[in-house]
Structures are given as structure tokens and as C-alpha cells.
Amino acid sequence: MAAPIILCDTAGMTEKEWLACRMHGPKGNIPYTLGGSDVAAIFGLSPWITPLELWKIKKGQLKPSASRNAGQMEMGHLLEPVAAHWFGRKTGYTVTDDTNLYQHADHPYALANFDRRFVKPSGEPGILECKSCTYHKAADWADDAIPLHYELQLRFYMAVADVELGAFSAIWGNNPDLDTAMPEITRDKAKEDMIFERLDEWIWSLEHDKPPAMTDVAPQLALESLARIYGPSQKALPTIEFGGKYESPLRRIAVLQDKIRECDQEKKQMEKEVEAHSVRIAEIMREHEHGVLETTSGKLLIDFVTRTTRRPDSKALKEKYPAVYSEVLKASESRKVKVTVQPK
The missing domain is CATH 4.10.81 (Cytochrome C Oxidase; Chain M)
Structure with missing residues (x-):
């Protein structure tokens, strides 16, 4: 392997400039590019985007949709320095920023920005990926486990950077002793070859207009993706x-x-x-919230509790404030396959 090519420094770029740079390179001369976050989608393992949707975006046939978890993504970006800080603190490794955009030495389509780099006390360099998640996703990182879609991303980065080590710093709370996971991986050439074989095929599919199928994509994600790709139904068709x-x-x-x-x-x-x-039970309970019936086999516990929910009165809002009502009215679209059997 050879050292990666430094295409440019992305520090100070606007998001629009950075996205344009990632799409076709800083000079706009790379027809198709792939980044670390694209790898899981190409393998059909992304929780957020399908292979077909990504393919159409790369072809310029579809604009990236507004993220449904934009707030979480922004929070993850803000927490990167926190995750990097605690990784350095707990491991003793030297962690540094790197704002360059890199290109793989042998696969020109493969571009990468790294969250951070690290160097072990022994002098071995590595790539650090900083992640944050909610508590209910913390189990995904238990016992040094790594979610597969993130592992594919980091192995891609290690290949682009031509380094032998990679690590994650995942955080989900405010206790660095309990709410962090910092698993490390070493380079695996067999897995790396498998990844780039698939990526090479993907670039070929873009060059030859061969869109991928929805095979092996989670059904709910596939349906949501198809709705984003093709939009609402049209009566005239x-x-x-x-x-x-x-x-x-x-x-x-x-x-x-x-x-x-x-x-x-x-x-x-x-x-x-x-x-x-x-x-009859309500008649006996009257104003009481709880009741009990003791039997030979146990107890029957009865609850009759008032629950208060507050919702806007749509009818009153429409009558009293029609302009406000029309402004806040949100249209939602959905499409669902329905099959009716009609005998001959």
C-alpha cells in the first residue's frame, strides 16, 4: 500500500463547500466518490439509507433528503471533542485533529475525512472515530462489541489512511467511567479486500447505469426509501x-x-x-384510584386513575384563528400496498 493523497484542507469550509468537495473532489474532477458513511449503505447495512437511494444521489438523480435525526447528528458533531478528550485521557494515547480530505492511493473514488488521529505511546498511529448514542443503544457497544455498519466505516478509513490500527470512542452519558466504550480493531486485509471489491462493483454500477435492487434491505427502511425516491402517487398514470x-x-x-x-x-x-x-367496577370505585381483591391464589389489583392529556382543539383553533390554523397545519403523506383478490 502507498500513503494516501491529500486533496485539500477542509478547515473553514461551509457545509455546502464541504459536501461539494466530498461529492467530486476539490477540483470537481472525480466522477463518482464514496466516503466512509457510504460503505454500510452499499452493503445494505445502513440504518438510515438504502443502496438504491444512495445510488440515485451519487448519480445526481435525487437530492439528499433532510435528515430525520438532524438534531441527533448535530449533537453527535458537538460531542466529538468530548469523546476524543476522554479517549486520550483513558488510553494515554495522543489524540490530534486532522482536517484534511484524503484520497485512497489505489482507489481514486475513495475519499475520507477522519474524526481524529491517535498515536500510541509505542509510536503506532491509528484512526479514531468518535460516536455518541442514546442509552438504549449503549448495549450495542457492550463487551467491546462494534456495530457492523460502524466497523465497515472505520476499516474503510484505515485503508485510505494506510494505517494498521483503528479505534472508537463511543459515549452515551455523563459518567466517563461507565458511559463510554473504546474498542480497538487491527487491520484485516481479507476484510479490506472484500470491502473494496464491493465498492469497485458499486462504482462500475454507477458508470454503467445499473441501479441496485432492494434485496436484503430491512423492509421498513426500504419502503421509506422508495417513498422518498418516487414521491406521491399520480392518478393519471x-x-x-x-x-x-x-x-x-x-x-x-x-x-x-x-x-x-x-x-x-x-x-x-x-x-x-x-x-x-x-x-360495575367503576360504580364501586367512585372517586378512588386503586382497589384490590385478595384471593387464595393471589391478588387482583385494580386501577381507576384519571389521566389528563392536553391537545389543541383543532375545531376551535380553526374557527377562532383560521390564519394560524392554516400556517401550523402539517400535511403528511403515506402509501401502503393493498391487495384485493377479485375472483373471475
């Missing part, structure tokens, strides 16, 4: 004729939708029965 190979999944959808309707009806019936039995 003709009916699509499906081939026979789609009969099985279409019939399965129809069967499952019928079962869901049956379950909904059964739920409503059970809720009515609960209400009917509850009338």
Missing part, C-alpha cells in the same frame, strides 16, 4: 401489469391483510367486553 412470478407474494399480502382486519375486529369486540365488565 396507467395501471401496471404484473407478471406471474409475483402471484405468490401478492396473494400472501392479501391473506395477511385479511388476518389483520380479523384481528382488528376481534380487538374491538374484546375492548367492548372490557368496557361492559368495567361499568
Whole structure:
């Protein structure tokens, strides 16, 4: 391997300038580029974007959508120095900033910005990725585990930088002794070759207009992505004729939708029965919140607690303040596949 190429220093760039630089290089002469955060998407492992959506963005056919977790992303950026500080403090490694944009020596499409670099006391250099997450995601980092989509990102960076070590500093609370994880990885050429083989294929697909399928993408993410890509339905378009190979999944959808309707009806019936039995209990409870029935096998605990919820009165708001109502009215769109079986 050879040392990476320094394309430019991104310090002081606006976000728009930085994104343009990452898309085609500082001179605008790289047709297609891939960064560390793209790798998981290409493998179908990104929690946020599908391979097809990324492909269309790289082709210029789709603009990146506004992030649904923009606040979390901004918070993660703000917490990078905190994560880097505690990594250096707890490991004893020297942590430094690096604002350069790098290009892989052998794969010109591979560009990388690093959160931080580090040097061990022995002099070995490495790449540091700073992450932050919520408490319910902390388990993903337990016992030095690394979420796979992040591991792919760091291995990509290690390859671009041509270094043998990489590490994460993940934080999720304000106690650095309990709310941090700092797993390290060493370079694995077999995994690296596998990653770049897939990336080479991806660049080929861009050059030859061969968009990827939604195979192996989580269904909910795939549907959300397709909605972002193709937008709302259009009434004027003709009916699509499906081939026979789609009969099985279409019939399965129809069967499952019928079962869901049956379950909904059964739920409503059970809720009515609960209400009917509850009338006498409510009469006995009156103003009391809690009751108990002791039996030979245990206790039955009864709660009859007032819960107050406050919601805007849409009707009153519309009548009294129609201009305000129209300003705050938020339209939401959704599309759902529905299959109806029509016998001949």
C-alpha cells in the first residue's frame, strides 16, 4: 500500500463547500466518490439509507433528503471533542485533529475525512472515530462489541489512511467511567479486500447505469426509501401489469391483510367486553384510584386513575384563528400496498 493523497484542507469550509468537495473532489474532477458513511449503505447495512437511494444521489438523480435525526447528528458533531478528550485521557494515547480530505492511493473514488488521529505511546498511529448514542443503544457497544455498519466505516478509513490500527470512542452519558466504550480493531486485509471489491462493483454500477435492487434491505427502511425516491402517487398514470412470478407474494399480502382486519375486529369486540365488565367496577370505585381483591391464589389489583392529556382543539383553533390554523397545519403523506383478490 502507498500513503494516501491529500486533496485539500477542509478547515473553514461551509457545509455546502464541504459536501461539494466530498461529492467530486476539490477540483470537481472525480466522477463518482464514496466516503466512509457510504460503505454500510452499499452493503445494505445502513440504518438510515438504502443502496438504491444512495445510488440515485451519487448519480445526481435525487437530492439528499433532510435528515430525520438532524438534531441527533448535530449533537453527535458537538460531542466529538468530548469523546476524543476522554479517549486520550483513558488510553494515554495522543489524540490530534486532522482536517484534511484524503484520497485512497489505489482507489481514486475513495475519499475520507477522519474524526481524529491517535498515536500510541509505542509510536503506532491509528484512526479514531468518535460516536455518541442514546442509552438504549449503549448495549450495542457492550463487551467491546462494534456495530457492523460502524466497523465497515472505520476499516474503510484505515485503508485510505494506510494505517494498521483503528479505534472508537463511543459515549452515551455523563459518567466517563461507565458511559463510554473504546474498542480497538487491527487491520484485516481479507476484510479490506472484500470491502473494496464491493465498492469497485458499486462504482462500475454507477458508470454503467445499473441501479441496485432492494434485496436484503430491512423492509421498513426500504419502503421509506422508495417513498422518498418516487414521491406521491399520480392518478393519471396507467395501471401496471404484473407478471406471474409475483402471484405468490401478492396473494400472501392479501391473506395477511385479511388476518389483520380479523384481528382488528376481534380487538374491538374484546375492548367492548372490557368496557361492559368495567361499568360495575367503576360504580364501586367512585372517586378512588386503586382497589384490590385478595384471593387464595393471589391478588387482583385494580386501577381507576384519571389521566389528563392536553391537545389543541383543532375545531376551535380553526374557527377562532383560521390564519394560524392554516400556517401550523402539517400535511403528511403515506402509501401502503393493498391487495384485493377479485375472483373471475
